Every structure is written in C-alpha cells, then in structure tokens.
Amino acid sequence: MQLDELYRQVIMDHYQNPRNQGRLSDEAISVDLRNPSCGDEISLQMMVENGVVKDVRFKGSGCSISMASASMMTDAIKGKTIAEALELSREFREMVKGNEVDLDQLGELESLQGVSKFPARIKCATLAWQALERAADTDAVH
Secondary structure, three states: OOHHHHHHHHHHHHHHOOOOEOOOOOOOEEEEEEOOOOOOEEEEEEEEEOOEEEEEEEEEEOOHHHHHHHHHHHHHHOOOEHHHHHHHHHHHHHHHOOOOOOHHHHHHHHHHHHHHHOHHHHHHHHHHHHHHHHHHOOOOOO
16 A cells, blocks of 8 residues: 555544544633635634643534544644644644654654645645644633
C-alpha cells in the first residue's frame, strides 16, 4: 500500500468515525468558527485544569479534511499542556503550508501533509486549530 493511500484511509477513518465529537458542560471554554470561503463550521469546547487540556470535544460540519483535522487535533491535544498544544498547532500549520517540520511529533496529523499541495484546502485543515488558538487565548485558560 502506498503512503498516499494510507494517509487517505486515516483521513477517511477520522471523517467517518470522528473522535471526541459532542459537547461538554456549560463551564467549558467554547469557540465557534466558520470558514466563509467554503462553509465549514466548528464548535470547539475545552476543559482546562492547571494549564492542561483535560477534555476536548467538537461539533461541526464540513468537508472530510476539516472534520478529520478536528478529530485528529482533539486526540492529539488531550492531556497536553496549553503550551504543548499551541506548539503542536504551530508545527501543524507549518506542515500544511509545506514547510519543514518534525513529522515524528505530529503522529497521525502527518496524514494531512498533502493539504499543502492544495492552498484552498489549508483553511479547511486549520479551522479546528484556529479554534484551539482562540480558546487558549481566553481568560479561562490563564
């Protein structure tokens, strides 16, 4: 099996069987974003305790890239400190822009590396990450 095919399977698995989908309690940090160019939407909720992402959930609608990225992101940041989650976000954004990054750090997120060949899809892949960055910038986190 070629690497591209394996990556497609990982993306489709997260799209068809999203991890961490749903809502958290009302005291969770909540960010709603919409990509106006394609209509993708995400509602991200995070519970942060002592600077650590204790739980994270999302609801949304959109293309396979957008929803798979949200699913993978929630898996990747759970249990990490906010600083670690933001560093992962920075690495992910660099990767989808086609820049050199440490792919070992990204795990399954590496499967979205091909997005860099399709500039119009970069916004799809980074929507959930933008929501994470906004959530991390709230007073509730600090």
